[in-house]
Amino acid sequence: MLRFVLRRVALVLPSLAGLLVVTFLLIHAVPSDPAVAMAGDAATPEQIERLRKQYGLDRPIWEQFAVYLGKVATLDLGESAFTRRPVARDIVQRLPATLELTFCALALSVFIGVPLGVMAGLKHNTWPDYLLRVFSVLGIAVAAFWFAIMLQLLFSMQLGWLPLRGELDVSIARPTRVTGFLLLDCLIAGRLDAFADAARHLVLPAVTLSLGGLATIVRFTRAGVLDTLQHDFVFYERAMGYRRLRLIWIYVLRNSVTATVTQIGLLFGGLIAGGVVVEAIFDWPGIGSYTVQAILTGDRQVMLAVTLLVGTVYAGVNILVDVVHGLLDPRLMERT
Amino acid sequence: MSRHGRLGRRELGGLAIGAFAAGALRSAQAADATTFVSGFGLPINLDPHQIFDVPMQAVMLNAYDNLYRYQGDPPKIVPWLAESHTVSADGLTWEFKLRSGVKFHDGSPLTADDVVYSFRRMLALALAPAGAFLKILKPEGVTAPEPLVVRFKLETSYAPFFAAIPSISIVNPRQIKANEKDGDWAKSWLASNGAGSGSYRIVPAGYRPLEYLDMEIFDGHFLGWSDNPKPVRKIACRPTKESSTRLLALLDGSLDCTDTNLPADQVAQINASKIAYVQKDVVMRTFIIRMNNTKPPFDNLNARRCFAHAFNYMGFITDILGGYATRDPYPMPDTLWGIPKDAKGYDYDLAKAKEYMAKAVAEGAPMKRPFELHVQSENEQSVQGAQLFQSDLAQIGINLKVVGNIWSNLTTAAAKPETTPDMWVHWVSTYFVDPENWVGQMYDSQFHGTWKASAYYKNPEVDALLRKARALTKQEERAPLYEEAIRKIMADSPDIWIYNSMQLQGLNKRIKGRRFCTVGQGAEMRWVTLAS
Incomplete structure (x- = not known):
């Protein structure tokens, strides 16, 4: 197992290095001068030039890249041109909110999507299957921003059940930051009022973000179940008198979800990218809006750091997916 | 797994669900009558000597004081920390006489030395707020001949100097120096903290760049609060990023004011509501x-x-x-x-x-x-x-x-x-x-x-x-x-x-006492009260 994981990690490292080089080159190709953003609206050309020199922006690109690599090696991601704070600090402050939202959306997608997919497969060509097929097409087709506004109108404006935006009500004091994950911090602080409020704030963004993933997982699980049900071992186990529930949830499901697990790994990247829109609509304080702001202001350090970070997280999740694949089908581990 | 552990999780889960359900029907409640939820955009950081743009005005006017300040509509420049000023006939020497008894948020007195430090810091950082001063003022040109007198000796006569004076916030050198690193004038620290004397103080724990900012009332402000017996106690800045969310938040009462860039097509919708209206300035x-x-x-x-x-x-x-x-x-x-x-x-x-x-x-x-x-x-x-x-x-x-x-x-x-x-x-x-x-x-x-x-x-x-x-x-x-x-x-x-x-700004009808000035675009809060 360890060898399997190490091999996967070793394969990921060159990809991350490539990502860093390509991102660095692309960002420097954009005709935007960070010194201008740093100097601000009322700055003179002299002020801008001074900043350019101060931050080494007047040096050749290869030299800037070498300096940046040296810093990254020591986990120094530089200083943001627009918040004027260390990028690592800004990211550490925001990433938990994004991950909290992403994992909740992923959990919703998986824990609802897999059973629904199994049901659709078992009820092949009956009305529940037709219904779920329509749902999965709609789920993929519907734009997240439209769905978000519909949820806001229904659950916040009409019914008044759930908050419209943000991650915590202004009247509730934030718990002491321990992990950065608001729900966890609320529990650690024993603040159930804050936990409940934070959970309610999480519902609409998580549901919005999960929709596309949910639909995808339903489709892939359904297809996997339909395929597995045709295998001989299913007929054999049926003939052997295995209980239906045991047969489906252990033997059929295990053999059906390989493609679904692969999709989950891919979905994770999609959820982080899709989170930019969802975070903006629900004013969710994650890295999405931070990244958008960095792009609009030409803040290179932030763009580089966020790309590298998202790439690393994405790679990590896909290593995890590979491990799960290996656990589901030990032959994969033996082959590698 | 032990029975004890299983029960613990159940209890926790049950309590969480109960608390969730109990709060479920109060999502659209209005904020209390002492908290103002502002939809003004936030500046990219909180240091008034680094940033000088429209969003920064909302921070400067509430958390900091300046020598003179623009007030009213049309704007007039009026004495603020300074009681008066004089200018020499050649326009090169300006003297400002400060009020006595002004205190910073940490309780320390504000003197001419603090004003000198603030201007020197602004010149040393040489960022946007310094734009109007760099060519005409050297650090040694700002002095404090008396504890409550600040003197500016300009390099060349520059009439807009006085008009630009309100753009410089006076900061507390004691807080700044305590947080300096490698002679950086505490640039990183002040980007996320406050060191002023304004009507409201920044709550550092309530700040995340571009996402939210909390400010609470400073009871010891030099103007006192006799002109507003029921002031806002807390300003919760919660800028919205999406136009539709901003509109909905105003209409459900969870936002007291929008920013000042309301699209014209939302005016009729807001004015038709019972809770909010559009202020035109x-x-x-x-x-x-x-x-x-x-x-x-x-x-x-x-x-x-x-x-x-x-x-x-x-x-x-x-x-x-x-x-x-x-x-x-x-x-x-x-x-x-x-x-x-x-x-x-x-x-x-x-x-x-x-x-x-x-x-x-x-x-x-x-x-x-x-x-x-x-x-x-x-x-x-x-x-x-x-x-x-x-x-x-x-x-x-x-x-x-x-x-x-x-x-x-x-x-x-x-x-x-x-x-x-x-x-x-x-x-x-x-x-x-x-x-x-x-x-x-x-x-x-x-x-x-x-x-x-x-x-x-x-x-x-x-x-x-x-x-x-x-x-x-x-x-x-x-x-x-x-x-x-x-x-x-x-x-x-x-x-x-x-x-x-x-300027089109959506305002909750509970807002009373708002004073508008084009500088700051109505973001100064010290006269605002919130009706029940």
Whole structure:
């Protein structure tokens, strides 16, 4: 197992290095001068030039890249041109909110999507299957921003059940930051009022973000179940008198979800990218809006750091997916 | 797993669900009567010596004090931390007498030494707020001859100095020095903290850049609170990023005010609600299409006049902006002194545009080449304005391409005449209330290289007039010089001046006592109360 994981990690490292080089080159190709953003609206050309020199922006690109690599090696991601704070600090402050939202959306997608997919497969060509097929097409087709506004109108404006935006009500004091994950911090602080409020704030963004993933997982699980049900071992186990529930949830499901697990790994990247829109609509304080702001202001350090970070997280999740694949089908581990 | 552990999780889960359900029906409740939930945008960080833009005004005016401050509508500069000031006859020495008994948020007294430190810090950082001071003030030129007297010795006479004084916040050196690292003037620390004496203090734990900011009342503010017995106790800044969310939040009462960029199409919807209304205020914020006067055919007067006559000013204001702007044919707000009221602006007249085009072509101007007009993509109204211009120019045979861009790219491009687009669109907000903020910095050729001067207009007579006006201290002497300069600028038609903005802001009806000033755009909170 360890060898399997190490091999996967070793394969990921060159990809991350490539990502860093390509991102660095692309960002420097954009005709935007960070010194201008740093100097601000009322700055003179002299002020801008001074900043350019101060931050080494007047040096050749290869030299800037070498300096940046040296810093990254020591986990120094530089200083943001627009918040004027260390990028690592800004990211550490925001990433938990994004991950909290992403994992909740992923959990919703998986824990609802897999059973629904199994049901659709078992009820092949009956009305529940037709219904779920329509749902999965709609789920993929519907734009997240439209769905978000519909949820806001229904659950916040009409019914008044759930908050419209943000991650915590202004009247509730934030718990002491321990992990950065608001729900966890609320529990650690024993603040159930804050936990409940934070959970309610999480519902609409998580549901919005999960929709596309949910639909995808339903489709892939359904297809996997339909395929597995045709295998001989299913007929054999049926003939052997295995209980239906045991047969489906252990033997059929295990053999059906390989493609679904692969999709989950891919979905994770999609959820982080899709989170930019969802975070903006629900004013969710994650890295999405931070990244958008960095792009609009030409803040290179932030763009580089966020790309590298998202790439690393994405790679990590896909290593995890590979491990799960290996656990589901030990032959994969033996082959590698 | 032990039974004990299983029960613990169940209890926890049960309690969480119960708490969740208990709170489920109170999501749309209004904030309490002492907390103001503001939708104003946040500055990119909280240091008033690093940032100087419109969002920063909301922080500066509430969390910091300055020597003088703009108040009222139209804005007047009034004593604030200073009781009075004097200026020498040559305009080089300015002395400000401070109030006594002013305290910072940490309880320490505010003295002339603190003012000196604040100005020296601003000059040392040399960032945006220093723009008006760097050329005329050296750090050693700011001194404290007495504990409550600050003296400024300018390098050269500069009348807008006084108008720019409110742009500098006074910070607490004791807090700053305690958080300095490697002589950085605590630049990183103050980016996320407060060190002021203003009516509200920044709560560092309640701050996440660009996401939220909490400020709580400072009971010890030097003005006291007798003029507002029921002030807002907490300002919770929760800017919205999406226009639709902003509207819904205002209508469900979870937001007390929107930012000041409300789209015209939301006005009727808000005014029809029981909970909120739209406040309209004319502000000094001009909307301009810049022309790069160094690129042919914009180096030709007739070509520039052709473009100036081809813009449908009133169509844009009436149909696209819903009438929420005032036509301003001058290169600065028509409410400001120094405007030659007899000067006639350019009107929408395609026949005249054709005439000027023919003259320009006869003079060899390349009017048939394709032109680019760069707009800020995220601003729908400027995109629509550009499209309107495009369709009118097409009628006279001019091929205009509308190019979406972002502010940072545009300001970078505007640093050089060869990279500045043919045309681009922007506003000029009130950084300080003086003609220098508009015509002074836009049309004096010494400012070439800044985005404000991106027309790259050069007229030695105008340069001389503006420089002379800048060196005088009396408004009655300066005004005729600006009038003359503006007449010449308008005759040269270097840009297309379109409108002065009307600020549209959605406000909850529980807000009482709001005082509006174009500087800060109504963000100062010390007079506001919230009705039950």
